[in-house]
Amino acid sequence: MQTQTEHQAGANWLAALDAEARALVAAVDAQPDARRMLEGTLDAEGYIHYLVQTYHYARWSTALLGEAGHRLRRLGRHPELAELLVQKGEEERGHDLWLLSDLKNLGWSQEQVEAAAKSPAVDAYTGWNFFTSRAGVPTAVLGTAYVLEYLSQTRAGRWAERMQAAAAIPNIHKSVTFLRSHGALDGDHVAEMVRILGKLTDPEDQEAILFSARVARSVYPRIFREGGASSRPLAA
Ligand SMILES: [Fe+2]
Numbered sequence: 001m002q003t004q005t006e007h008q009a010g011a012n013w014l015a016a017l018d019a020e021a022r023a024l025v026a027a028v029d030a031q032p033d034a035r036r037m038l039e040g041t042l043d044a045e046g047y048i049h050y051l052v053q054t055y056h057y058a059r060w061s062t063a064l065l066g067e068a069g070h071r072l073r074r075l076g077r078h079p080e081l082a083e084l085l086v087q088k089g090e091e092e093r094g095h096d097l098w099l100l101s102d103l104k105n106l107g108w109s110q111e112q113v114e115a116a117a118k119s120p121a122v123d124a125y126t127g128w129n130f131f132t133s134r135a136g137v138p139t140a141v142l143g144t145a146y147v148l149e150y151l152s153q154t155r156a157g158r159w160a161e162r163m164q165a166a167a168a169i170p171n172i173h174k175s176v177t178f179l180r181s182h183g184a185l186d187g188d189h190v191a192e193m194v195r196i197l198g199k200l201t202d203p204e205d206q207e208a209i210l211f212s213a214r215v216a217r218s219v220y221p222r223i224f225r226e227g228g229a230s231s232r233p234l235a236a
């Protein structure tokens with residue numbers, strides 16, 4: 001049974017996590033290319049940059065989440081969160097293939113995508129999350145997942161709709177599978193996380209989850225081209 005004080009601390013903690021998620025949406029909206037996605041006017045080069053960088057981190061999602069879940073199990077801590085991490089890892093399986101398919105319909109082969117340079121934001125994201133998953137506090141990955149799924153429920157479906165409506169990119173209707181699917185799925189995923197994380201009272205895990213949410217909020221917006229179309233492309 002939770003005491004009144006514990007209940008309040010838990011509610012405050014979830015509110016702080018939610019604030020990070022909303023701050024991420026605001027930081028993404030402030031990126032020129034993300035703003036153009038919301039208006040539907042992003043050019044093919046900017047959208048391809050976004051999809052390629054997304055591929056370079058999303059391809060690791062199943063491993064990041066699954067390994068964190070299995071390690072948490074081995075440590076004998078928070079069985080429900082270990083279950084949630086493994087389940088989320090499975091949910092992410094194959095999402096990298098949606099990205100490859102969207103990119104193929106925009107004229108990019110898998111070889112080109114694999115050879116493309118990763119942005120520093122992607123390296124920071126994968127480096128940090130592999131660290132927490134394999135050697136840090138494994139529940140931390142849930143902070144990353146929470147803010148990114150919140151962003152996805154708020155923006156992914158809308159980005160897809162607006163870009164299709166404006167049709168500024170040739171073949172765009174065949175190239176929004178990743179965005180459309182996430183817009184449809186991640187509302188439920190966020191609700192499920194709120195339900196399960198609402199029961200977490202361990203301050204160390206709360207802090208770790210919140211810290212990872214902050215890292216994702218700082219790092220993720222930089223996967224877009226810096227300054228939008230005026231930026232120097234990352235060399236392949
Ligand atoms: Fe996904």
Ligand SMILES: [Fe+2]
Nearest residue numbers: 149185186189
């Ligand atoms: Fe999800």
